[in-house]
Amino acid sequence: MNLNELKxxxxxxxxxxxxxxxxxxxxxxxxxxxxxxxLSTIKHLIYGAVSSSNSSTLLLQKQGIExxxxxxxxxxxxxxxxxxxxxxxxxMIKGGGAALTREKIIATMSxxxxxxxxxxxxxxxxxxxPLPIEIIPMALSYVSKEIIKIGGNPRYRKNVITxxxxxxxDVHDLYITDPISMEKKINSLPGVVxxxxxxxxxxxxxxxxxxxxxxxxxxxx
Ligand code: 5RP
Numbered sequence: 430m431n432l433n434e435l436k437x438x439x440x441x442x443x444x445x446x447x448x449x450x451x452x453x454x455x456x457x458x459x460x461x462x463x464x465x466x467x468l469s470t471i472k473h474l475i476y477g478a479v480s481s482s483n484s485s486t487l488l489l490q491k492q493g494i495e496x497x498x499x500x501x502x503x504x505x506x507x508x509x510x511x512x513x514x515x516x517x518x519x520x521m522i523k524g525g526g527a528a529l530t531r532e533k534i535i536a537t538m539s540x541x542x543x544x545x546x547x548x549x550x551x552x553x554x555x556x557x558x559p560l561p562i563e564i565i566p567m568a569l570s571y572v573s574k575e576i577i578k579i580g581g582n583p584r585y586r587k588n589v590i591t592x593x594x595x596x597x598x599d600v601h602d603l604y605i606t607d608p609i610s611m612e613k614k615i616n617s618l619p620g621v622v623x624x625x626x627x628x629x630x631x632x633x634x635x636x637x638x639x640x641x642x643x644x645x646x647x648x649x650x
Contacts, residue, residue, distance in 0.1 A: 430640045432547045432549060433459070433463075433547075434638070435547035435548060435549075435638030435639065435640070436459060436460040436463055436511070436545070436546075436547045436638060437463040437638070438638035438642070438643060439460065439511075439545035439546055439547065439636045439637060439638035439643065440460055440461070440463035440464040440466070440467050440545055440638075441463070441467045442545070442636045442638075442643045442645075443464055443467070443509045443543050443545050443636060444467050444468070444470075444471060446507055446509070446541065446543045446634065447468070447471065447474075447475065447507060448506055448507065449474045449475065450474070450475070450476060451475060451476060451505075451506045451507070452475070452476050452477055452478060452479060452497055452502065452505060452506075453468065453475055453477075453478045453479075453505075453506075453507055453508075453509065454478070454479055454481070454505045454507065454508030454509065454510075454535040454536070454538075454539050455468070455478045455479070455480050455481060455485050455489060455508075455509060455510075456481050456485065456508070456509060456510025456511060456528070456532055456535075457481050457482040457484060457485050457510070457526045457528035457531075457532060458510075458511050458525065458526045458528075459511075460511035460545050460546065460547070461485060461488075461509070461510060461511060461545075462488060464509055464545060465485065465488045465489055465492055465494070466492070468489075468492070468494060469492035469493065469494060472492065472493060472494050475494075476495070476497075477489075477494055477495030477496060477497055478494050478495070478496055478497070479496065479497050479498075479499045479502060479505065479535060480496050480499075480531075481510065481528050481531040481532045481534075481535050482526070482527075482528040482531060482532075482592055483592050484526075484528075485528075499531075499534070499535065502538070503538065504538050504539070504540065505535065505538060505539040505540070506539070506540055506541065507539060507540070507541045507543060508535050508536050508539035508541070508542045508543070509543045509545060510523070510532055510535075510536065510542070510543075510544060510545070511523075511544065511545050511546055511550075512544055512546055512550055512627070512632075513525045513550065513558040513625075514550055514551075514552045514555050514556075514557065514558045515544060515546060515550055515551055515552070515632065515635060516551075516552055516553065516554065516555050516608070517553070518608075518631060518648075519544070519631040519632040519633070519635055519646070519648045519650075520555065520608045520609075520626070520627060520628040520631045521544065521555075521626075521627040521628075521631070521632065522555050522556075522558050522560055522561075522605075522625055522626060522627075523561075523625045523627055524560075524561030524562075524563070524597070524623075524625030525558070525561065527561070527563070527586070527589050527591050527592075527597050528591070528592065529561055529563055529623050529624075529625040530563050530591065530593055530595075530622050530623040531592065531593075532627075533623050533627060533630065536627060536630050537630045541633045541634065542630065542631075542632045542633050542634075543632070543633065543634045543636065544632035544634070544635045544636070545636045545638075546635070546636070546637055546638070547637070547638045548637050548638065548639045548644075550637075551637065554604060554605065554606060555603075555605040555608055555626070556602075556603040556604045556605040559584070559599035559600055559601045560581070560599065560600040560603055560605070560624065560625055560626065561586070561597050561598070561599050561600075561624075561625035562576075562583075562597065562598050562599075562600060562615060562621055562623070562624045562625065563591055563593070563595050563596070563597055563621075563622040563623050563625075564595060564596060564597075564598060564620050564621055564622060565595055565620045565622065566595065566596050567620070568618075568619065568620020568621070569585065569596065569598070569620075571618075571619075571620060572598065572618055572620050572621055573585075573598060575618050576598070576600055576615075579603075579611075579614065579615075580602070580603065581600035581601065581602060581603045582600065582601040582602040583598045583599070583600050583601075584598060584599050584600075584601060585597075585598055586598065586599055593622065595622055605626070608626050608628035609628045609629055611624075611626060611628070612624055612626040612627075612628045612629060613629075631648060631650065632648060633647070633648050634646070634647055634648070635647075635648075
């Protein structure tokens with residue numbers, strides 16, 4: 430079974446966590462593409478969605494799912510998104526698709542974060558996947574210098590402007606043993622909009638697509 434088939438399995442399993450008559454928080458990426466397809470089959474049961482990116486908004490609308498403006502909501506019942514890496518504490522690296530800031534806003538305001546992945550994304554220690562950071566363009570050199578001080582190797586992601594008009598650096602060579610303090614440290618640098626470490630707001634339920642079916646892990650925090 431290839432990774433796309435495993436992503437699809439996890440995406441369809443997330444439908445079990447959707448409550449009728451609610452607005453669903455929807456993430457970004459290839460796994461979420463399958464989730465949006467799955468969600469469209471029960472669209473008559475929900476009010477609609479709030480979206481973490483312009484690309485997901487287009488996909489949702491194409492499927493006839495109404496997309497609401499997030500600024501009119503202060504909390505949501507459920508957010509469904511994927512991750513680039515996730516550890517045993519359900520802490521994640523996200524932002525491979527450059528949507529990390531909106532993703533973190535929606536994840537944080539949602540009561541339940543359902544993370545859907547194929548089984549290649551589970552790791553013991555975060556950092557093999559380069560850590561994305563969204564930054565204000567003028568802070569590029571300063572933030573890069575500070576990242577080098579903490580042992581990272583920052584690389585500017587070419588030809589990418591986020592939905593918020595900012596740029597991304599991807600930090601290689603980090604071995605993140607304390608994700609919560611790393612998240613705080615990087616977020617405190619002036620010019621950083623969001624770091625793609627989701628440690629303070631970890632996932633609540635992890636659905637892993639494997640060749641033997643869905644593995645479900647619930648966060649005991
Ligand atoms: C986008 C993300 C995605 O969740 C992450 O990159 C995983 O993507 P995919 O489902 O394509 O593997 O954080 O910003």
